[in-house]
Amino acid sequence: MARRALVFAALVAALLVGVVCSLAFGAVKVPISEVIDIIFGQGGSATDVQIVETLRLPRTVEAMLVGAALGVAGAILQGALGNPLASPDVIGVTGGAGFGAILIIIVLPGSIALLPLTALAFGLLAAATVFAFAWSGRNRGSVGKVVLAGIAVLSLFTAGTTGLLAAFPERAPSAIFFIAGGLTSSGWRDLETVWPYFAVGFLVALFLIRPLDRLALGDDVAASLGSRPQVIRLGAGIAAALLAAASAAIAGLLGFLGLVVPHVVRMAGGTSSHAYVVPASAIGGAALLAGADTLARTLRAPIEMPVGPFMVILGVPLFLWLLRKAV
């Protein structure tokens, strides 16, 4: 218990550091005292107010939300499928969202305002296709069927994306940032579109915490305790699809986070209890993305780099260190 509390405290501290750095540092130097004044409505120059209020604040909130959403999506999928390799990629969401976004960027650039909604819609369509196949025929809802259907649908959408990039090579640079994953400075606009999907996803994930712990004992034990394993898996899949598709709509493809963060918090806390893993993954994911995004936009400022590689640089050493200790 003390170990879990310690990990929680460390994660909260990391999140606070990430948020403060995200607000304080950027391509334009704004004194920290002025950043604080601006956040508390105490003034600042017009340009600095614009930079902090319109660019950094929404981006920091997006980093926290997307990081938390992907962490939770990975945690509940790994729990529901009993598979350590499960992540939003496995239910096709990432592939679908990627295809939707690239379709807009490359084929329908005039409809660019619809990018978040299209990425979201295709992400959910891909997940729905996986669920439709996995929950039909024999062994419906079995882990193997979900994973195989997910891999098939992911391959389908990935092929579509690759085909579009190959067909329109001169337009490919516009798509690179989305594929590599990265937050942008679009103010509150994207969040206004997708926040309901985050809200529903987080709420469903919250209600799944206890059922997932029962499912961890095995399908037969969970069923004898009154739970319905297939319904729990479907619920977890839907919640993960909502969270991951909404995340992709805002920040592109950041599948790594959903895979690794739940493992890191599990190994660090020494428990697989979802009452601990789900909130810890949310905080850990938020901290990791806020920190990585700050690095991505300040390391070679004013050049902005995709956040995906920085997340890997920050996350993998910690993951490997914990893995070595665990094994």
Next chain:
Amino acid sequence: MRKLLSLALLLVALCLPATSQAAAPKRVVALTPFSANTLAKLGVTPVAIGQTLGGAERFSPKLKKATVLPLSHPNGPNLEQLASLDPDLVFSSQTWAKGNEAMEELGMDVVVQDPRSIAGAYADTFEIGTIMGRKHYARDLLQQMRKQVEAAEAGIKKRPKVMLILGVGRTPFTFLPNSWGGDIVTKAGGKLLTGGVSSGSGFERISDEVVVAENPDIIIAVPHANEDDIPSLTEYLRSNPAWSSTSASRNGRIHISVDNSLLQAGTDIARTIRKVRSAYLKN
């Protein structure tokens, strides 16, 4: 003896152009609009020209009879289709690097040209003329191009701050001075905003914080889109919260350029400069 020597030198001089003309390749494929249009201006009709899917390249009417080769990654043209044309020489681009190697393996001579400045376009024009044995035509063409460009640059009254962006979406790239579009805008009298960034590629994704701080008077976007998309794209960019406080957004000076004239080198350099000045910079 002196007369004999002079006669011999004269004979050599007379033979040289004939030799170089005989060595000029006959079956030429031009994969870039720049090389295709330059060849047309030099009086050479390539057997084929390249065309990207959805591309908005402007080709000379003289190239109507040339076979059109669709281009796609990673090779550029379909290599079987290209080989069936039996070309001696292919003018290609670095974009098709993988294809260029394969073309050389198929026995074709490949010349890679990607002019990213007006000076580079002049140099490449002369190189094409030299390779095709039409050096003197190339010299005349260059002289004509230089005069036209000087005329297009004349009388600049204002030098507004310009941000030139590539692509659409939430992560556009900024043209740097060492890009074709960057050089054109600078020659047209614009002060190119880059946040002090330099890059070998000529493009970089710069922070929106720098855009807010540097406050461009004009933003020109090159989005790979169609004419029909201009109103929706203009509205999208104008409502971008990151740019809404800039002079460009407040004064309705966000423009969309849907052709490729700012993206890749063309032969109508003076025309492009005049268009940038009259349609966007208004200087």
